[in-house]
Amino acid sequence: MVIIVTKRVYNFYAGPATLPPPALEQAQKELLNFKGTGMSLMEISHRSKEYAEMHTNASNLVRELMGLPEEYKVLWLQGGASSQFYMVPVNLQKDGKTMEYVNTGVWSKKAIKEGKFYGDVKVVASSEDKTFSYIPEEINFSGDAAFAHITGNNTIYGTEYHKWPEVSDNVPLVCDMSSHIFDKVIDPKKFGVIYAGAQKNIGPAGVTLVIVREDLLKRVPDNTPTMQKWITHAEKDSLFNTGPCWAIYMCKLSLEYLKGLGGVSAIEKINRRKAKILYDLIDNSGGFYKGHAKQDSRSLMNVTFNLPTPELEAKCVAEGLEKGLVGLKGHRSIGGMRASIYNAMPTDGVQTLVDFLKEFQENNQ
Numbered sequence: 001m002v003i004i005v006t007k008r009v010y011n012f013y014a015g016p017a018t019l020p021p022p023a024l025e026q027a028q029k030e031l032l033n034f035k036g037t038g039m040s041l042m043e044i045s046h047r048s049k050e051y052a053e054m055h056t057n058a059s060n061l062v063r064e065l066m067g068l069p070e071e072y073k074v075l076w077l078q079g080g081a082s083s084q085f086y087m088v089p090v091n092l093q094k095d096g097k098t099m100e101y102v103n104t105g106v107w108s109k110k111a112i113k114e115g116k117f118y119g120d121v122k123v124v125a126s127s128e129d130k131t132f133s134y135i136p137e138e139i140n141f142s143g144d145a146a147f148a149h150i151t152g153n154n155t156i157y158g159t160e161y162h163k164w165p166e167v168s169d170n171v172p173l174v175c176d177m178s179s180h181i182f183d184k185v186i187d188p189k190k191f192g193v194i195y196a197g198a199q200k201n202i203g204p205a206g207v208t209l210v211i212v213r214e215d216l217l218k219r220v221p222d223n224t225p226t227m228q229k230w231i232t233h234a235e236k237d238s239l240f241n242t243g244p245c246w247a248i249y250m251c252k253l254s255l256e257y258l259k260g261l262g263g264v265s266a267i268e269k270i271n272r273r274k275a276k277i278l279y280d281l282i283d284n285s286g287g288f289y290k291g292h293a294k295q296d297s298r299s300l301m302n303v304t305f306n307l308p309t310p311e312l313e314a315k316c317v318a319e320g321l322e323k324g325l326v327g328l329k330g331h332r333s334i335g336g337m338r339a340s341i342y343n344a345m346p347t348d349g350v351q352t353l354v355d356f357l358k359e360f361q362e363n364n365q
């Protein structure tokens with residue numbers, strides 16, 4: 001038998017993205033025999049008691065880590081965050097009211113596009129004038145919108161909300177948290193709906209976490225297709241049909257790991273430190289590295305920057321790769337480089353990147 005021992009690299013991909021090694025190891029340990037069943041979790045019925053226990057634990061971890069009040073439902077759905085772009089208007093459109101959005105990038109635009117299939121959409125603020133390099137300061141949602149939608153972290157541009165916009169009590173704030181859910185402590189009561197594709201900050205691709213306040217489940221028209229209604233999934237605890245069992249299981253393992261670290265307040269401290277190390281390098285590079293995001297809008301999760309030329313950027317990505325620093329190429333829409341430093345990226349990974357970037361600058365200035 002050939003055993004190939006491969007070294008883990010530092011993975012800066014934007015998504016799917018790095019996962020905590022202890023979660024992967026636990027999955028490996030249980031792969032052939034989950035909890036004494038003699039089967040892997042992938043092979044057992046989603047109606048079995050072993051699965052049910054895991055499923056409940058996963059939802060409870062979300063509740064506990066986020067401090068969710070009783071009236072919020074935790075749903076595990078398929079179709080990616082992209083499906084929530086239409087499920088939000090399907091479930092929340094009300095009496096022909098306007099649906100209001102903030103446009104902070106590609107993902108916001110995709111959400112806005114879907115909203116328009118269901119009624120009037122108003123974009124109340126946008127940062128498109130400066131290549132989405134900031135979060136608008138003035139965001140004025142009206143008091144009678146069907147809902148107010150924001151993208152909490154803009155994965156491509158590296159911007160993040162550090163203050164939530166105000167909404168009136170009767171307007172639910174909806175937030176796409178795909179690339180930063182659990183990156184910092186939030187007050188969930190500010191939101192009517194939170195959704196996040198798992199593959200950036202909590203697990204593998206294939207499952208989308210949707211958190212909905214109970215009263216909002218009842219707005220959906222009766223003649224809506226069953227699978228498109230959040231209430232279908234809420235009433236059956238996300239077991240209306242066969243869910244993405246394995247992906248939920250991996251989320252459970254990674255959230256368990258997060259809990260073991262001390263939860264969201266502990267990871268927030270680590271995330272702030274990691275981001276600071278990298279932004280300090282950018283700010284102290286004499287302009288060799290130029291951050292894309294405006295300082296007060298900088299993301300804790302996706303750090304975007306440019307070098308003096310595209311040639312140097314390509315060289316830097318390639319040399320990084322040789323050193324085991326993977327996935328540093330920026331998104332094609334803004335080019336440059338992007339280091340995604342999600343919850344599972346250790347401080348050592350960021351420090352290794354910073355050391356490499358310093359050396360690269362010395363050699364190429």
Ligand SMILES: *Cc1c(COP(=O)(O)O)cnc(C)c1O
Binds near residue numbers: 083
């Ligand atoms: C990646 C991403 C999406 C798309 O997620 P899918 O699960 O691939 O549909 C949506 N919103 C944001 C903010 C993202 O980063």
